Amino acid sequence: MVIFMDERAIPVSWRRPEKEVLLENRYKYSRPPFDPFPTVTNLINASKCPVAILHDILHGVEDAMIPLGKYGLGTLYQRFIAHLKICAARNDFPSSSSDIHYRFETFASDEKEKTRSDCWRYYVEPWCSKRLVNLSEANENIFFELSIANAYVPFKLGEKTPTYPLRGRIDEIDLKNQRIIERTIKGKRTDQSPPPLKDFQLWLLWKTLSSIEKKNYPERWGKVNFEDFELIVETPYHDFVVEKDNPDLQKRAHVAYAWIKDLAGGGKSEYEAYQHRTCNHITTDTECGARLACFRRPYKHPTCRGEVHKEIRKFYPPLFWQQMWDDHLFRYQLLMLEKKDLGDLGYLSEGRVVSLKDGKIEMKIDPGQAAPILVRRTSSGERNNLLVIGSFFLGFELDATLEEISGDKFVMSVGKKKIPPSERAMILPAESSILRTSPWWLSRYTQRDLFNLERWGYEIEAKAKEHSVIQLLECVFGTKKIVRERP
């Protein structure tokens, strides 16, 4: 059955990498022979507006859901609430609102004054006024920032149930009270329903979580049934329960996947995305964080703007394909390959956690397992690793810096974080590892900078003539002559 929704044919069949590609027996070259491994944020962007996902995939701008001027506030808010709950679970309750304020100021001391004061005034204080009493519910079985992923998440569509890959991060999961919480700084005191797309976001995370087979859970969570968990979108003012059986959310997911697949392939889909944009320069969505990327005045200078655009836009798809080879393939490998294959590829070393104290983790790793870490260290001086506690499907990802090796004992610093009790831990190359072509997120920065460059310019000719960047563009892309020295 094929459903046409908003002129996109769904469902789409998702190409996952073949075994030869997963085992890296095929040369990584040009466009990858598989579809992206999207994140929940990608799907939300795609669902918000086709142009938002276009900016996300091709221009490295993923801020459509973050209102302008509020960048970083959500993270600080989320981190502080987590900190407060961890303290409460250890019976360190704040005594009053002013005590919380003091703790917040200490916690956020590294942040800018405005970020700190806005975060307190608009988000933390309203949150506290509603929920200070609820802190007594905090317990040792609440976990924050849990990474989840599955290469086969089912989404029903009529009689069919196609599967897609999906990964994301859960803000908070309370195993004791069986709740999954998506925390957001969006929302008003007068709201009757969750902020737009937040219900979809939480539902996607739950779909991913409940699609993971029990054998892939961390060893001590084997008996947990995530199907029964309650889904709560938490704004600073309200808690909203999300309905799980909402057919609209299923369809929304299919359409979002269709856009992601099409845009990742390049070609005409870019034009189609602009045809389907959800706002224009007159009826602009003021809540959209990507609106500056969409609507910007064209400048007269550089005069070769057309050529600059024509040349630079050629780079966007390859930069995304590079991210797919560097990051998306890696994500597929973690979920689709056996651990032995990951070890043979030089990615995985598995070890036993001996101790965790003062932000340092000591692990015991068999000599047969240690080779990947040692090779990374000797051949490229790389000491940064990605430590996964739990499993690749459901676990906690931590940046770990190798500090000391003595025999089969490896000491790594992980920072002071709450880590669930687990004996096994997997060590992978860090994202910044120079064994890979380049850290994938640098390609995103490059996309963003190029996008900024092609839209930047000057209106006044006299100023443009004095600006060396405009003149450099005029000589590379325009008619101006390049010389190696003055005659």
Add this chain to the structure above:
Amino acid sequence: MMVEDKIARLRSTFDNPQNRAVDAILEHCLAGEEFVFPIVDGPPGTGKTTVGAVAVAEYLQQMGTRAQVLYMCYTHYAASQAKETLEKLGLPPEKVVRLTYEMQKNWEKGIVGCRPDLSDLSSNEIRRLKQCPVLLSTLYGSKRALEARGTKCRVIVDEFSQVDPAMFFSTVSKLTKYNPSGYALLGDPKQLPVVTTQPLLSSNIKSYLDGRKPTPSHKLNIQHRMHEDICAAVNSLRADLGAYPIESSKDVKDRDLLGLKYTWDKNVVDSDLRDILDPSNPFVIVNTDSMGENEQRVFRGSVKNVAEAEFAARLSIMFQNSFKGADDKRLTPLILSPYAAQVNEISSKLPPMLQESCLTVYRAQGREYPCVIVSFVRKNPAKTIGFLDDLILKAQTYVACSRAQGKLVVLLSFNTFLGAGHRAFEYLSQTPKAYVVDGIK
């Protein structure tokens, strides 16, 4: 000696292309209907970084206290090399600050780790950076340097062979707020290439510019690093890459290990290795066909050759035992291999004091050593040599061989590398004065 004197002394030793390159870097880029964009094509040892450093020092002398140079490199290592060169010219370390992501701060040594937006620096520290004459960073980390830059600045990009057009223009994008007064590119277009999976991103910025319109460069052709026999080997590889030949300067032409002030005690050397170690053979090719078994494939497509690794380690130890420097210090040869697994294999066979002197070719770019051993690893009946035959990645062979000053020992399987159409290795093996050693077990 004052900085001005050092500049004057160096400029008097520079040849014409070097002096013209420095003069071009000193000029303002806006020149009426033309745009001055000096691109310095400097093969190994021709002093491109010295040219860049002299231009920086002279620019600071000319422009006074408000002048600032942003010196950007592809790697952190290249940035630290450039910093060293600038300090050798007499610029104080605290005035040549290298900005890095690592959270370390040493203002006296001129190394400052900070966030890209400098949010973890105090106002005083930011002011200090703004007044600093030279800021060095990687291209990816250029946001740090640009946040900290002063009112006037000039931009130099080193090792452009690894800079693809997307990366170059993304850096240019960050410069829009600052209006630099000049730009220069330094590098050797034939050295280590852009690492990418994407054909459209695989050309370096110089090739990209050449593809759009002819972009003349300053070609440096006198090298001051290698003995002429090693230079001949490097020229063989340059011929394969379609590059112009380079010449040895008078100072290094005949400079073997003895010329580098090492003494050799041949009595401590095993008899089968004597010819290889003999300093009068600066360039030696050892055929590894009679050594042990074939290559082994290990993870991520990397390859190792255990017998060749053992031999490389043995050679290294023998070099160290038999060569002594003027200060009584033992010679530490550098072992290079294009394969990470082979580097690991060789390191495991070396005593701890030599383990640090075994590197992948990528980590050796920009460095030079008195003695270099290169293990090319591949040995198989199918005569496949993987990326060593790739049009772009074979530059690794060229980079590896051009690190040596007085002695270069190349280990390769003749059966695999020769007679199979691998042109670079054919040329290398036919280098005049190459001393070929065969039959070692």
